[in-house]
Amino acid sequence: METYTIKTIEKVMAFATNFVPQNQSSFRGVINSKFDLTPSVGRLPSIGSPQLEIEREKFLLREFKMKAAMHVNIKPENDWEWLSLAQHYGLPTRLLDWTTNPLTALYFATNHSIEELYSDEQLTDGAVYLLISHIYIDASYHINPFDIEETLEFHSPIISDRVQNQSGSFTVHPNPRELFNTEKLTKFIIPGELKREIQSRLSILNVVESNIYPGLDGIAKALKVKYYRETVTNFGAFDSSHYAKKQIKGL
Template identity: 35%
Template sequence: MLATITVHSWDELQQALFADSWNEDLGRYRSRFAFRGLSDVSYRLETTLMRLGGPYAELEHHLLRNFKKYAHQRVVERDSIWHWLSVAQHYGLPTRLLDWTYSPFIAMHFATANIEKSDIDGVVWAVNYVKAHQLLPDVLRHKLEQEGANVLTVEMLTEVISSLSELDGIARDDVALFFEPPSIDDRIVNQFAFCSVMTSPGMALDSWLANHPETGRKIIIPAALKWEIRDKLDQANITERVLFPGLDGLSRWLKRHYSPR
């Protein structure tokens, strides 16, 4: 069963988020976890493609085909499926990608930023991407070993998988891949962001984690703790103003900052 931890204080939350971050080989505290914060504990790890509803798996190819057709060719560095998926996800197209961050604090932000959900328990999901990648097919594991990397890049993936149909057929069982998208703009950089993708468009990552509980944990943030976390994050400058550079992020930060509790 997937480990589920309910924290009751700021200190307990830090301990849960930074657990297992000691790397004996490096002699450093270097976590191997991907984090994703959600404002409602009932939310699943479903992609925007899944939330589209209907025959979404059949529509995936059409969505991306038309995005490529109508988007300016210069929006991608290279004409590869992984560059197109990264850009499409960034600009809001429903895709099978899921956004994650290396930063526990940024995950905490997304778990507490929606003050309309302040009376509902939040959650931070943590997935050990090194353990997840031990389940990858040989061709992808060898690519990681060849590069001496723990997380894939769009360049590495492009050398191995050139289409969605190849991705669907690369493994007998569903597997989760974590990769770093191109640094399209400051939002990706400031959010310390990277992505996961399943080899099947119909597999939600929380369902996959239930089958591989050794790869992650679920950290529940009670509603009563949210305001303390939110205020401390604001003082640490983990805000919309930083994570969404520009006037839209500034406006979102000010709206939340001046809203009554």
């Protein structure tokens, strides 16, 4: 995997809006450039043998199915679709989230809490991973996701508005504890000092919380960010009095 640092805001936005890959491509944004490509279930504490870990993974999905059934509008038809849904709502799985939209990946690479973005603390470097020309499957794939023997790229049907709004796709990994690396990956580091300006430009392009996270939670997050940003702009959070800073932090 090759690694590059994009050093200016102009080059970052050109990458995200004008990048044309040779073939189909997917992007993944991470808030910290030191984060590697390991599925969330592979980051859980070890419980011994690989077989025991697979059983735990299956148990997690069974529990999710039972408790989520009454909350879904379109019921997933197989484990591929259930894993897709569970991944988007935070269940540890063998999937890694990707998107076909580089702006969405850039959002996740720079999406610190609003309190962090408008503080005077130094932000960590983020990164956007680019994956080109991998092996595509869909939910009709004949092998169960717990039985695959190679890393595949999975395009789920639209069973969640989050999948649709985030232009989501996934990689599915046979050995979730292994770091994903291939010559078809490229890593672009986003300097921390550019993140505030990137988030501001993304908001102009309407890449905002209410679109990334459709629903009431996304609306609430978007309103908080909008009000926070306007308060900082109008009153100067970095130079305001101690009292004003306390008020802004409470938003």
